[in-house]
Amino acid sequence: MHDTYKHKGLRQQLVTLLKNKGITNDAVLNAIGKIPRHLFMDSGFLDHAYQDKAFPIAADQTISQPYTVAFQTELMEVNRGDKVLEIGTGSGYQTAVLCELGAKIYTIERQQELFKITSKFLPKLGYRAKKFIFGDGYKGWVEQAPYKSIIVTAGAPFVPKPLLAQLEIGGRLVIPVGENVQIMTLFVRTGLKAFEKTEFDEFRFVPLLEDKN
Ligand code: SAH
16 A cells, blocks of 8 residues: 655645645644555545545545545544543544544445445554444434544434433534434533533535434
């Protein structure tokens, strides 16, 4: 797997662009500056890898736009050692960013093809999630709850209750909510039954799909 000075240069330009768009968290910017995003997509799309754009991957899904990844990760406020749940592993790019931040990651993907590809691919780059789960993210992953933060990387028509329930007190859920267009939404659990909700800009994601079974 090939990472060259050309790729490194393009990545630095991407980092500068993200800073100009308002991303300030250095750890997040460093992670994006380090991760070879071109290896997460088909080699034919090399020219696109360091543009600030989403891109098609297997199973009709997309690798999220770098700005979206940065924005969501910044909202999670990840510290080293945090236990984090990710819904929608996809290409694994967001997972790699969370690995760089030192999180302990539990990641769920409902497309079998992507689950297989990505759970093999990420360790080859040295990125190890605590657990790759093939399943339905609407349910979260109660076995390891509570989580310090939860990120949903697909558009959720509503906020799944289990995800709120699986946050620790002080924990953060970052979720794009809406059907055609999504409002980036942050929930902070302030008490056993208390949540503080903040809404941000609009984004566009592939849909968070309900279980096939
Ligand atoms: N973070 C990923 C985003 C991939 S797109 C990346 O940047 O590559 C969103 C992903 O969510 C897709 O892979 C899709 O298959 C997955 N997904 C959709 N509904 C899901 C569900 N109910 N549970 C888990 N994953 C789901």
